[in-house]
Amino acid sequence: MDDEINFLETLRALFTSWSKNSWQIECASSADQALEILKTRPFELIVVDVNMPVLDGEQFLRILARRYPDLKKAAITGHATEERRSACLASGAELFIEKPRSAEGLKSVFTMLDELVTWKQQTGFQGMLRRVGLQDVIQMECLGRNSSLLEVQDRQLTGRIYIEDGRIIHAVAGEATGEPAFQQLLSLAGGAFQLQPFEAPPQRTIEGQWEFLLMEAARVRDESSTQTPATEPVAEPGPPPAFEAPAPAPDFSLHVAETLICSGQGTLLYQWQCSDVRARVALMVEIAQQAARVGRLLSLGKFDRLEIQLPASRAVAQVKPDRMVFVQVATKTGNS
């Protein structure tokens, strides 16, 4: 999108040729024209001139980010400044380019855009088990009712935990499957994991509620740790087991700061590190009452959970007729 028609036509001719006709290019000389074209069919990439009359490129990029979150966006300008670059990237552009003044420059722009189109964003995240409790990640996935596949690996064992809509439905660890496999994976002292998009498991071997599965795994882990011989080598700090990862693993520090589970009526069933259990139960009851009030006002269906974004942590309060669960997870990220 650019208000300089000649520039657009030059780009269309050159990019079509350089892409060996694999690119189908539409040109728009204004934001409203671009929006009309975007409605006609799916597009992979839009290149936006930042200096446009009426609606400037930054505002237009923000609108695109909301309406077409999967569309890749590049901003282009004849007057590049650091401020403008930051503003465009903050507005959703993946690429910020200065308008080239030569054919070589245009070829370079084409190469960058071609890279952007073919680049696939990596989904999921990765971390190290000795810094992130596996149970912490599972709790967050289950509370968030997510569907995911957790691949776990240490030096001897490889396993997978399948989570569907917040329920643990299958686990495999080496030759073991089901709950024994799940407990084996949660007993690992170190290793690495990757949270992958969900895929259907070959079978379903686990049916229990995740809260009790985690408690049982904790009990098994505690028992096995008291039986560990004194000569058992302690996991040494060092590089995580090799993963075919495109970038160095980020240093995730994530730990559960507090857990509370009570019945639907507010009777305490389990708590860990709650400084004031009575106050926390009172908060859960207040959340349940508030959710019921809003549920009567707005037609949004049954209440599921409240997510609380705190400055350095996050908490989830889930309210069900038979139970209320509160988990607070402190997070910190940095580079190792």
Added chain:
Amino acid sequence: MNDTLNQWFANCALTPGILGCGVRLPDGNCMSQSFNDSCPRERLDQSLQSLGDCLSSFPAHGLVPRWLTWTFEQGQLRIALRPDGFLLGLAIQPNSPAAENLDLLTEEFLALNLTD
């Protein structure tokens, strides 16, 4: 109404998946806009008052939220309070562009210059 807020409301309306939005002003008055029958304007106002009061009780429990997200089967309510007393309420459809940009919309609201 504050022009900045007005413009922000208008931008919100462009985002697919917004069911309604509202702001409680520091003087306690609410102004809401409904984009879906599931969230009538008057009821959005009442929800905003109620959830705003609930949010203000969190510090007494040792929690000072940047924002709250109330998740229901067919919608989410994002509540965020600015230090100057403006309270945001956004009702959105799950799995929509609005849901994907909920944090961005909230951050935008928190950064708005509303001193005019």
